[in-house]
Amino acid sequence: MAKILTVEGLCKRYPAFSLDSVSFSMDEGTIMGFIGRNGAGKTTTLKSILRFVRPDAGKVTALGLDMAEHEREIRAQLGFVSGGISYYPRKRIGELTRVTRAFYDNWDETLYESCLRRFSLDENKRVSELSEGMKVKYQLAVAMSHRARLLMFDEPTSGLDPVSRDDLLDLFLTLQEEGASILFSSHITSDLEKCAKQITYIRNGKILASCPMADFLARWRLVKGAPEALTPALQKTLIGVQSHQAGFEALAPVGADAPGCQLLAPTLENIMVHLEREAGV
């Protein structure tokens, strides 16, 4: 399958944090979840891809073009939606759109109007009057109206109530069926499980995994057992052991032997919690 986005060896050094040779690629027409805890480097990676942050090293190829050389062309075909950020709060969204559409040669006004109806957006509302979910939907309407082929969302579901989150995730699935490619960052694992087909997991600025979601889940087993089952030998094979009164819970690579314990299929949250616990971050 053709790659819509390829990131190779992206590095960015800050005094207290570094992106360390971040590499991953994304298939066209898929939804990729970009997962990691707060401060892991998700936003820095997305901003580096878009060159809002200048990477120290690395190469980004999007829509078949080199980002460093074709930034403008790529960004004209790309939609970036950032949750929790609003701009021009006192402007009506109709005024914003009238200015924004002039930036896109391929702006489709009919499609924009249908997006407004689809998302129940009122052009006369001021940005400050929109809920967080509606702000995300407005940005999405703009991205769809210039026929963005790649949609990048930075924490789009943070700040949304569960119903709005669910609505947005349904919308992602619909957009994917319509041919869009979606990369969205989140630390809310249940959101990713619902719609992401591929997953890229970042921890402390390093990519830990980037693969199909099913493959990622299949790598691990959730181990549960009584306190006495936690022998020193077993402890060496377990990852992120969490002891509690009734026993312990940990992660183990698939195929690992854990006598006297329950081996269960883990959720994304189980994997993330135990991997992060093991890393002690």
Added chain:
Amino acid sequence: MKALRQKEWRLSMSPVPFFFLALSALLLIPSYPYYVTFFYTSLGIFLFFQASRENRDVYYMMLLPVGKREMVRARVRTVVTLECLQAVVCVPFAFLRAGYGINNPVGIEANIAFFGLSFVLMGVFNLVFLTMHYKNGYDLGKPFLVSSIVEFLLIGLFETLDHIVPYMKTVCESFAPADLVRQLPVLAGGLAAYAGLTLLACRVSEARFEKVDL
């Protein structure tokens, strides 16, 4: 680029700089340090930048297919338009002031030389304020404070030169038609300095903002 220029006026512009354009009428005050009129221009520009920051203009532009250099260039163009507008709006008031038939006892006359030196003043403001602001695209207070100090020092220098340089003392302190013609080199020099300083301000600001991590 055209879309970005339109954005500057239709979305980013606040009414404040237009209020300061009206302060061109300060030239009607018989006894006034007229350079201060152009200090108000820079105050209007500072408040315009502040309004843009409050509206998170950069976050809006991040979503658009424009580079950081283009963002700076469009903003510098807006600043130049405001400054030139201020000069243009000052012209009829300068004519009215000339009709009083009395000299300004506290500073330069509102004549051609005054416009030339005012352009130098605005060019220096652009160089200091814009290049300091675009170091991170956020700071405004310190750039405005430093540029204001530099502006007032320059105003002090111009007014001093007005009293000690013979050409300025005689030719530049006059409304006589022959003297106005002899003031034209000051206007030409002022415009050239303004263009050079603003171009330099734009290039340095672009290079600095390009390195900023948003």
